[in-house]
Amino acid sequence: MTLLWIPLTIAAAFLQNVRSALQKHLRDRLGTTGATFVRFGYGFPFALLYLAGLVVLTDLPVPMLNAKFIVIVMIGGLAQILATGLLVSLFDKRNFAVGTTYSKTETVQAAIFGIIFLGETVSLNATIGILVSLAGVIAISAARSPAGLRAIATSWTERPALIGLASGAAFGIAAVSYRGASLSLGGEGFIMQASVTLAFVLVFQTIVMVAYMAVREPAELRASLGAWRVAIWVGLSG
Structure with missing residues (x-):
């Protein structure tokens, strides 16, 4: 277990490179705000699914916020x-x-x-x-x-x-x-605490960016939603 950080670090670095390449591609189509949004807007569903899986498949207690x-x-x-x-x-x-x-x-x-x-x-x-x-x-x-x-x-x-x-x-x-x-959040271990943190922050970031873009850049928000075929991989790799 003490060496678990090695494959995790390698995987994280690889996925970061994949995400950056995809965002660079989307930057040309959507602009800076849109390419930023897809990191969070398409990431939170995967975070919620992962958290739900932990709740259903493990006995780990869900911490209170x-x-x-x-x-x-x-x-x-x-x-x-x-x-x-x-x-x-x-x-x-x-x-x-x-x-x-x-x-x-x-x-x-x-x-x-x-x-x-x-x-x-x-x-x-x-x-x-x-x-x-x-x-x-x-x-x-x-x-x-x-x-x-x-x-x-x-x-x-x-x-x-x-x-x-x-x-x-x-x-x-x-x-x-x-x-x-x-x-x-307290508690033992780190998996459930980290998962709750990830899910909460991605939902928060999505709400913030959707609210901002709906007021300031509605066209880019629509374009970001229309680019889901590429953007979904940004969310997954995040």
């Missing part, structure tokens, strides 16, 4: 919407690879936020793992970038890099918020 949980989840949900929108907006930037590389500082920023807001400690092994994974992302991005590592190192003050850093920070805040919300 509390005010602290709701507030923290809402903060994390809004942060993730912002982070996703910023990341999607990078798809049409000239230095797209640079921006996405800086967004991958999410793990480092999440560790810092966890120390500040949750009082967590990061072990030496965890620190090494975070830095190694970050170095790997930078190396891969440098190999794909025409200008290589120099472009990534020297462009940190340019707009794509700043957007990437902001996206990484918002993703980090979201990750820490979800962990704090899950912990606030």
